[in-house]
Amino acid sequence: MGMLATVMNALAVQSVLESKGVDTRVQSAIPMQTVCESYIRRRAVRHMEKGRVVIFAAGTGNPFFTTDTAAALRAVEMGCDALLKGTQVDGVYDSDPKTNPDAVRYDNLKYQDVLARDLKVMDTSAIALARDNRVPILVFSIHNPGEFSKVINGEGRFTLVD
Template sequence: MKAAPMSAQSCDSSVPTVDPSVRFKRVLLKMSGEVLMGDREYGIDPATIDRIAADVKQAIELGVQVCVVVGAGNIFRGVSGAENGLERVTGDYIGMLGTVMNALALQSAFEKVGVPTRVQSAIPMQAVCEPFIRRRALRHMEKGRVVIFAAGSGNPFFTTDTPAALRATEMGCDALFKGTKVDGVYSADPHKDPSATHYDTLSYMDVLTKDLKVMDATAISLARENHIPIVVFSVLEAGNFAKVVRGEGKFTIVTDQ
C-alpha cells in the first residue's frame, strides 16, 4: 500500500531534514511588540502576524529549528508606565503579561498555517500555556515545533532583549535574529538620515562603544560571553527570514570578529 504524504501536522512527531543551504540551523527570533502593529498605532495587525507566520513556516520547511521572543510595546511599556506614576515593578509585570498576549496571538497565526507551536511562560499560567522548562522546549524544537517564550525572564527591570539572549543561550542557538523595521544596523536612523551607512558586520564591542542601539547592553554582553552571533534584519520584508537563515539578502551580523 502506498504511504500517504506527510501532512503539516505529521511534522509534529518527526524530525525535519535540514536543507543544505541553511547557514543557521537553530535560531531565536526576537521581535519588538511594535512590529506586530503593522500600520496601526496600537495593538495587533492580523495581516502582519499572518505574514510573519508564513515567513517562519518557510524557515521551518528548510529544517530550521525556531524559537521566538516577542516584546509588548504594542500593548504596554513598563518604563512608560513608571514615567506616568505607576510603580516600575508593577509596570514591568504588566508588560510581561502583554508579551503573553502577543505570544498567544502569534501561536494562533503559526498554527493557522500548519506550524505546531508551544507557548512557554516564565510566569506560570497553566490555563493558557506551558511553564518554561528548558528540556521540554528543546524537545519541541527538535520535533519541528516553534516555541514562543513569553513573560520575559519573569523578573522586572529587564527589557525583552535580555531574556532573548538568555533563551538563545539556553537553547544552544546558532544565532539570535533581531527582526526590525530596517534591513540591518546603520550609523544613524536611515528613515531620518538618508546618508546613514549600513554595516554588514560589527563586533560586540563596536555595538557597545558606538552605542548603536542594536539591543540593550546586558543582552549584547550575554551574547558576547556565549559567542552567539546577533543577526539584524528586516522582519517586515516578506520571505526575508528564510533568506537570511540561508545567509542571503541584506542584514547585519554582530560577532566576535
C-alpha cells in the first residue's frame, strides 16, 4: 500500500507542476506502464537533460526500504547536488518539537551527529548513504507556503545535514 501511495502522490505533484507549465515525468520503481514510466536511470538522466522534472515514485520497489532510503539512493544515482526532505517540522530538532516545547532546532548538523544522537529525521540507511556519497540533506517544513522555493535558493528555515 505504501509504494502505491507514493505513486499517487507523485501523480498529484506532477499534476500541480504541469498546471504551472513545468514539463515532468513520473518514474516508478514498480512497473505501472499505463500510469507512469518504469524507473530507468539512463532515461531519467535524458529527461533531465531535456529540462524535464523527474518525480520518482514507489520507493526502491522493495519492501523493508523506506522512502527516505529511496530518496537518498535516487539522489546518489542521479548525481544530485542535494537531497531536500520536506517534512512536518522546519528542520532537525534534538527531540520531537510536537511533544517537547523546549526542543532545540539545529541550523547545521554533521551526518555523524545525526546518527550518534539517534535523531529521527530520516532512517539510518538514508543518512549513511547520503554521508558515504557526500549528498547534503536539507530538512524543511512542507507546511510553510513558498518554503520549497526559499530553501532551493538558500533562504528560509531549514537544517543542513552535511
